[in-house]
Amino acid sequence: MSEKHLKAGDPLPPYNGKLRLFAMRFCPYAERSVLVLNAKNLQYDLVFINLDSKPEWLFEFNPKGSVPALEYEQGKAIFDSAIINTYLDEKYPEVPLQATDPLRRAQDKVFVELFLGAHSSFYVAAFNPDGFQPSHLEAYSKGLERLEKELEVRGTKFLHSNEPGLVDYTIWPHLERFESLPLLGKADMAIDGTKYPRVTSYLEAMKQVPAVKQYYLSAETHAKFVESKTKGEANYNMLDTSDVCCMRPRKKKQ
Known part of the structure; x- marks a missing residue:
């Protein structure tokens, strides 16, 4: 599995017919949507983005160029974790995550x-x-x-x-x-x-x-990423283990 973050010049991975979330592995807002997708047991792909060198095609899914963005049909997307998560909860009500009241x-x-x-x-x-x-x-x-x-x-x-x-x-x-x-x-x-x-x-x-x-990272891992970013060299790919760019998340061994 891969946690490689795609950057400017990298091609958009092929669409596999699943929900697809554009995220950054250390972004808490993207994590919100990953957790909801996991909680609802939905099949989805993840595409990680280098936010310091964004692929040009990211702006086709979110004009703001931010993550998360959810591609719900090929070429069609919504963005912002609150919007995405409300949509997912209403679209897939089998595992309700909001109060009925x-x-x-x-x-x-x-x-x-x-x-x-x-x-x-x-x-x-x-x-x-x-x-x-x-x-x-x-x-x-x-x-x-x-x-x-x-x-x-x-x-x-x-x-x-x-x-x-x-x-x-x-x-x-x-x-x-x-x-x-x-x-x-x-x-x-x-x-x-x-x-x-x-x-x-x-x-x-x-x-x-x-x-x-499935997605948790230890305090030590988060601290290492923060330290790399504050030094001006954000190590987005510190968890990458292969050359595959789309994946289902898994729990990491710390």
């Missing part, structure tokens, strides 16, 4: 929106540590506190229910990356199990979810 669906979206501050703080801490301010640590801590409280209020194993849903697959990719922060010199951003016991249990539970296990 409209209010709970709205509350899930509100929670995701409020958790964005923690996402932003992670990016500053990881990729621009010189710009990190006390306000970033405050926003990060507030996000973890909000998640801790939400898990307590809902009283379920996952935010969705006792099975993970769209809200969980939406916030998980960033939580997965949060664990790399101590390895990047941010010991004060480690997730303290005594302070956040429910968050800690939630993290461990999510790691055991089949849809997550």
